[in-house]
Amino acid sequence: MKQFLWNYTNIHSPFYGKWMAASLDTANALKHGCWFSRRLRKWSSAFIVDHNNIPENIYGKWNKSWLDDEDMKNELAEYIMSLGKFFSAMDLKNYLDTPEVQVQYGMKKGICEKTAQNWLKKMGYRWHREPTGQYVDGHECEDVRVYRQKYGWLQSPDGRESVHVIFRAGKNHDGYFANDKIIMQVNKAMDIVSRDYPEEEHIFVFDNATTHLKCADGALSARRMTKGPSKIFGVDVPLQINGVTQYHADGKVKKT
DSSP states (O other): OHHHHHHHHOTTSTTTTOHHHHHHHHHHHTTOOHHHHHHHHHHHHHHHHOTTOOOOOOTTOSOOOGGGOHHHHHHHHHHHHHTOSOOOHHHHHHHHTSHHHHHHHTOSSOOOHHHHHHHHHHTTOOOOOOTTSOOOTTOOOHHHHHHHHHTSSOBOTTSSOBOOOOOOOBTTTTBOOOHHHHHHHHHHHHHHHHHHOTTSOOOOOOOOHHHHHOOOTTOOOOTTOOSSOOTTOOOOOBOEETTEEOBOTTSOBOBO
């Protein structure tokens, strides 16, 4: 505020007598934006009317976090451990929304999801994707959580059959996980669930651009079709034998 008023009242300042410009320049010098410049003007106007009206810096005077309570912190840690391998910030939020917990710790209300995320981070937890299963933070339906806790990668009860595929992508490795390989994996998954888990309902979710773009083997493509008649028009399509794309020795797809 002092710098702003100096900018505004100093005759050698390029912003002398320029109330708005002086506030914007001061805010910019302090690496703030328009919101802070408006605060500067508001605080300074109040100070000009009453020199005792000076905004107070509340740095270091904030209330302590509930997480500073060691008893609560330990109980939250025990609760998180009871959830098993998968949990999210919403689990913590819902737990602190229960009347019993709020009464126990004298809380007037629960916490928001963002606060729960900050608490988990402070407790040493980090959100990540589990490499052995499909998991997205926020999928908190009870049946979904029970399923992923129970099964992980889909496999037979004895563990001898699994849909887990270790695949090294690239033309110099295992090629690419194209539609034919996806179909093979899905067929195996359907065999397992229909044979070993017939009493349960299973839903297969696909999020793969390759399956969205798949056409019938040998189908013509209009992607490279000319706008008008052409003597040289022709469409090359990948050569497939029994549904398997064929490659040259250099890794390029064979065309037909």
